[in-house]
Amino acid sequence: MRNRIDINYVHSRAIVREIGERLRASLKPESELPPRLKMQIGRLRELEERSPSIIPAAERRDKPRR
Numbered sequence: 001m002r003n004r005i006d007i008n009y010v011h012s013r014a015i016v017r018e019i020g021e022r023l024r025a026s027l028k029p030e031s032e033l034p035p036r037l038k039m040q041i042g043r044l045r046e047l048e049e050r051s052p053s054i055i056p057a058a059e060r061r062d063k064p065r066r
Contacts, residue, residue, distance in 0.1 A: 007015075033041070
């Protein structure tokens, strides 16, 4: 069994960011998304804009507050 290494949140996030940066650097840029996937992403954005937030503090800042 390996020894567990406890690290704090800051170090954990730094490691995650570094892994992400290295993956982006090593992977080839993707070609354009397929039209069907683009359509689904657009639909998801539309639905997200229309749905109410379940967290009041997370309301979009461009909406007027009451």
